Amino acid sequence: MTATEPRRDTMASFSVSVDQSAIQPPRLLVTNTANGVSRVVWDPNPEIADITFSKPQVFEWTDSAGRQQSGGLFLPQDYRPGKRYPLVIQTHGFSSELFRPSGGYTTGYAAQVLAASGIIVLETRCRDAETVTPREAACQVDAYESAVKALAAKGMIDPEEIGIIGFSRTCYYVMEALTKSSVRFKAASITDGVNEGYWQYIMSAGLLNDSGISAEADAMIGAKPFGVGLQTWLKNSPTFNTDRISAAVQVVGEGKLSLMFMWEPYALLRFQNKPVDLILLNTDEHLLTNPTVRMASQGGSVDWFRFWLQGYEDPDPAKAEQYRRWRELRQMQEASSAAAAR
Numbered sequence: 001m002t003a004t005e006p007r008r009d010t011m012a013s014f015s016v017s018v019d020q021s022a023i024q025p026p027r028l029l030v031t032n033t034a035n036g037v038s039r040v041v042w043d044p045n046p047e048i049a050d051i052t053f054s055k056p057q058v059f060e061w062t063d064s065a066g067r068q069q070s071g072g073l074f075l076p077q078d079y080r081p082g083k084r085y086p087l088v089i090q091t092h093g094f095s096s097e098l099f100r101p102s103g104g105y106t107t108g109y110a111a112q113v114l115a116a117s118g119i120i121v122l123e124t125r126c127r128d129a130e131t132v133t134p135r136e137a138a139c140q141v142d143a144y145e146s147a148v149k150a151l152a153a154k155g156m157i158d159p160e161e162i163g164i165i166g167f168s169r170t171c172y173y174v175m176e177a178l179t180k181s182s183v184r185f186k187a188a189s190i191t192d193g194v195n196e197g198y199w200q201y202i203m204s205a206g207l208l209n210d211s212g213i214s215a216e217a218d219a220m221i222g223a224k225p226f227g228v229g230l231q232t233w234l235k236n237s238p239t240f241n242t243d244r245i246s247a248a249v250q251v252v253g254e255g256k257l258s259l260m261f262m263w264e265p266y267a268l269l270r271f272q273n274k275p276v277d278l279i280l281l282n283t284d285e286h287l288l289t290n291p292t293v294r295m296a297s298q299g300g301s302v303d304w305f306r307f308w309l310q311g312y313e314d315p316d317p318a319k320a321e322q323y324r325r326w327r328e329l330r331q332m333q334e335a336s337s338a339a340a341a342r
Contacts, residue, residue: 020099022072023053052077054115058096059122063146067139071124071147072096074115085120086161086309087151089144091170093125102298107288108167108191108252110298117306120157122147125170134222134236137176137196148183161186161309163247165301168193168286172220175238175265178245187308189301191252192262192286196220197239199264242268246337248275248329250304252297255284274336275329277304 013033019040020026028042056072063069072094076085090111092104103109103123111121124147129139144164151157162185166174171193178188194200196217204213221236223229234240242265251266253259259280269276279300283293303322306312308330313323 020097022096022099023055025099053101053112056094056096056111056123058094059147059151061147061150063126063142065139065142067126067128067142069124069127069143069146070094071122072111074111074121074123076115076118076120078118079120082155084155084158085118086163086305087120087122087148087157088114088163088165088305088309089147090121090123090165091125091140091173092123092167094123103165105167105287106294106298107254107286108165108189108297108301110301113298113302114305117302117310117312119163119305119309120151122151132216132219134220136220137173138180140170140173141177141181144177145181145183160184163187163189163305163309166190166193171262172196172238178247178249179238179241180244185247187250187305188247189250189252189304190262190265191297192254192258195239195262195265196237197264198225198233198237199239200261201225203261239264239268242274243272245269245274246333248277248308248333250277250279250300252279252281252300254281254286254288256280258284273332275333277325277329 015031015033017029017031018026019029025045025048027040029038030041031038054074054077056074058070059073060068060070079085090103090109092109094104101112103111111123114121124143126139126143129136148157148159148162152159162183164174164177164185166172166189168191171190172195174188174190175195177183178185194213201214201217204210207213218224221233223232225233225237249265249269251262253262259278266276266278281293281296283290285293288294288297303314303319307323307326313319
C-alpha cells in the first residue's frame with residue numbers, strides 16, 4: 001500500500017439466527033458466513049441444559065378417510081417396548097422445529113411433565129380439515145380415533161386409559177370427541193374455549209355485530225338454533241349430547257367471564273351426576289404467561305390425568321382437598337358404570 005492508496009479493511013459477513021428444536025431451548029447464534037462457523041452469543045436459559053427432555057418422535061398414521069395424519073409422540077424416558085402406557089392427546093398440533101416443552105400453548109398442556117410421569121403424549125391436529133363447517137370437528141375426531149387404534153395395535157398404549165386436553169378452539173374438538181367418538185376416554189380437560197353450545201351462543205349476542213361466535217356456530221353446527229334448525233342443534237351440538245360422556249371432565253375458566261363462558265358443560269354434567277370438576281384460574285389471560293398461573297394450569301392437568309389414568313395422588317398436603325374431591329368423583333363414576341352394566 002502506498003501513501004496515496006485508500007485503506008481497504010476486509011470485514012467478514014455475519015448472520016444472526018435463533019437456534020432451537022423440540023428439545024433445544026432457543027439460543028442466539030452468530031454465524032460467520034465466510035467459513036460457516038457459528039457461536040452462541042446469548043443463551044437465556046442455561047440452567048435448562050441440566051434437564052433431560054423426552055425427545056418427541058414424529059408419528060404418522062392414516063385415518064378412516066384415507067388422510068395421512070402426523071403428530072409428535074412423547075414417550076416416557078424409561079419407555080419399554082411391549083408395555084402399554086396411558087395416553088393423553090394434546091390437540092393443537094406439533095412442531096419438531098420449535099421448543100415447546102408444554103405443547104402448542106402454555107395453557108393446560110404439559111407434554112414433557114406428563115411423559116416424565118409415565119404417560120405417552122400425542123400432539124396432533126387433523127390435516128386438511130375443512131374449517132368453519134360441520135366437518136371441521138369430525139376430521140379431528142377421526143384423527144384421534146385412528147391414532148388411538150394405531151398406537152394400540154403397536155402395543156404402546158392401554159386403550160382403556162386415554163385422556164384428552166382442549167384449549168381455546170380445540171375445546172370444541174374435545175367435546176365432540178367425548179360425545180361422538182368410539183374411543184372411551186377416561187378423562188378430559190377443557191380450558192377457556194368454544195364448545196358450540198347453546199349457552200355460549202346466546203352469551204355472544206351483539207358480539208362483533210353478531211358476526212363472531214354465533215355466526216361461526218351457525219356454520220359449524222349447520223343451522224341456527226331456532227325452529228327446524230333446533231333439531232340440527234340437538235343432533236350436532238356437543239352440549240345437547242352430554243348424556244353420552246363417560247369421561248371425568250375438568251372444566252377450567254380463566255377469570256370470572258371465562259368461567260361463565262365455560263359454565264354449560266360443567267352444569268350439564270353436574271346435573272347428570274357425572275364426574276366433573278370446575279376450576280377458576282385467577283387471571284384474565286388466554287395464553288398464560290404468569291408463572292404462578294401457569295403452574296396452576298399445567299400442574300392441574302398433570303394432577304388430573306395422573307389421578308384418573310394412573311391412580312396417583314401427589315402427597316403435597318396443600319392438595320389434600322383436591323384429591324378428596326376427586327375421590328368422590330371417582331366413586332360417582334364407578335357407581336354410574338356399575339349401573340350402566342346392569
